[in-house]
Amino acid sequence: MLPDDFNTTIDQWIAALRFYSLDNLLAKPAEQSWSMGQLYNHLLNETNYFVLQMAECAASDAYANEQMSDEGKQMFDANRFPDQKIVGNLEAAGRVPQPKNITSLRNDMLDLRRRMNEQWKMIANSNSPGKTQHPGLGFFNAMEWFQFSDMHMRHHFRQKKRIEDWLKISGKSLTG
Numbered sequence: 728m729l730p731d732d733f734n735t736t737i738d739q740w741i742a743a744l745r746f747y748s749l750d751n752l753l754a755k756p757a758e759q760s761w762s763m764g765q766l767y768n769h770l771l772n773e774t775n776y777f778v779l780q781m782a783e784c785a786a787s788d789a790y791a792n793e794q795m796s797d798e799g800k801q802m803f804d805a806n807r808f809p810d811q812k813i814v815g816n817l818e819a820a821g822r823v824p825q826p827k828n829i830t831s832l833r834n835d836m837l838d839l840r841r842r843m844n845e846q847w848k849m850i851a852n853s854n855s856p857g858k859t860q861h862p863g864l865g866f867f868n869a870m871e872w873f874q875f876s877d878m879h880m881r882h883h884f885r886q887k888k889r890i891e892d893w894l895k896i897s898g899k900s901l902t903g
């Protein structure tokens with residue numbers, strides 16, 4: 728079910744793009760927060776990084792005996808991030824670029840969907856026990872990176888809703 732789950736999640740992100748104008752995508756609720764466009768670019772950047780991790784795991788047996796952290800195990804058992812707002816590094820958050828336009832954002836999301844489905848076919852046929860290290864959750868194998876990709880995108884649905892709510896309240900009504 729993993730590729731179907733991921734496709735359902737990314738399709739929701741892609742479909743939502745039709746409701747935003749470029750102004751909506753660029754507007755930030757606060758100086759230290761992301762715009763909707765930056766949120767999309769964060770998802771693209773991170774998931775593309777996860778794709779690289781999957782490829783490395785599927786082609787290697789390095790770190791096969793390493794484990795994920797207890798926090799990571801809890802997340803994977805629940806198949807979701809904890810129901811809490813995660814505050815990241817504000818300096819790093821400021822480096823997430825704004826999108827150039829809606830078309831390129833949509834195309835990038837569609838390309839990511841295609842790449843993830845290609846990646847799924849490759850890792851589903853791999854017997855490699857390799858793992859790579861997540862910066863805070865220990866070591867993941869290729870399948871776990873794939874699952875983490877979906878979990879990460881679903882986690883950001885709450886942030887998406889907060890930004891959409893702010894856009895409506897601030898008078899920057901969503902286009903439709």
